[in-house]
Amino acid sequence: MDWVKTFYSATGEWWGAAEAKITDRDHDRVSLLRQHAGAGSMRVLELGCGYGTTAAALAAAGHVVTAVEVSDRARHAVDFARQATHGRLSIVQEDFYAVRLPQPFDVVCYWDGFGVGTDADQRRLLVRISREWLKPGGVALIDVYNPFVWARWDGDEEHKLPNPDLGYEHELHERTTFDPVACVATDTWWDAADPARKISQTLRCYTPADLALLLDGTGLALTAITVAGRTFDPATAQPGSSELLHEQHQYLAVMRRL
Structure with a gap:
């Protein structure tokens, strides 16, 4: 995965001036966290935070956020951290496969990035989420690329x-x-x-069924999927689901620690 830092740093230089700002997408993610994790202030870990826009929106909503980013996009995230009130946002510029974090979290988020590397890499990350970072009863919110x-x-x-x-x-x-x-x-x-x-x-893509198989043995279970504003049980058949078949290039997987 040597390409990761180079790719996201280079594209961050191309797009940072335009995209390092909080938008409706970030506020939608705050709403998704509230929907799946509940109300109230929570301790949140965001993996691969990019420019830090969603992390900043989460902090502004009252959560205490630690955000990890390996690429040079982190410099934008650091600017957001300086603006955050009450020190609610901290940025760690490091590889999240190697980073050591001192305390567990109520929620772990990974927006628009899961699938970098091999199946073994994804499984290794999922095990870290389950065993090191999530509190008992905690929830992981992970965007997954849709192969269809x-x-x-x-x-x-x-x-x-x-x-x-x-x-x-x-x-x-x-x-x-x-x-x-x-x-x-x-x-x-x-x-x-x-x-x-x-x-x-x-980007490794996973159908919901393949994702459930990937989770086996990681300590996490797939409990819900949200796509295009609709949430459903992945264990229930969804015939004619046009969002997954034709429209959305990713879906949000909701995982809970067993």
């Missing part, structure tokens, strides 16, 4: 023009491919000014 939609994007290319008024300074190209055997999406980007330098992220 990523498979449809196989071979797609996009050309993104600069929009300086919104903070997008670079002319960029993107190509998406999907390996149906490994169930892995590869998302490749390059700057039109430097087409020889291409950077890629590889």
Whole structure:
């Protein structure tokens, strides 16, 4: 996974001016945490916090948040931490496979990032969440990439023009491919000014059934799925679920410590 820090640092330089701000997506995540973990102030761990926008929104809502980010996007998160009231937000710039954190948490969040690395890597992370970070009865909220939609994007290319008024300074190209055997999406980007330098992220995708199998032995159980504002029991058949089949490239998996 040597590409992780390079990819997210480089793309953070491209997009940081435009995207390092709190938006409705961050407030929606605060609402999701309240829906699945309950009301009241909680101790929250966010893995892969990126620019720190959701962590900042959670802190503003009264939670005490520790946010971990390995890439240079963390510098934006540090700015949010300086603005947070009562020291509710702290940033740790480190690899979350290696970081040591002193206290357990009521909630562990991993928004828009799970699937980096192999199945063994995901399982190792899930075990850390269960055994080291979650309190008994705690909940993990993890975005999972949906293979049905990523498979449809196989071979797609996009050309993104600069929009300086919104903070997008670079002319960029993107190509998406999907390996149906490994169930892995590869998302490749390059700057039109430097087409020889291409950077890629590889994302392991999981159906809800595959995710449940991955959780076996980790100490976590999949108890709910939220997709497009709808929450359902993953053990119940969902015929004709257009959100998962056609629309949403990821879903929120709600996991509880056994």
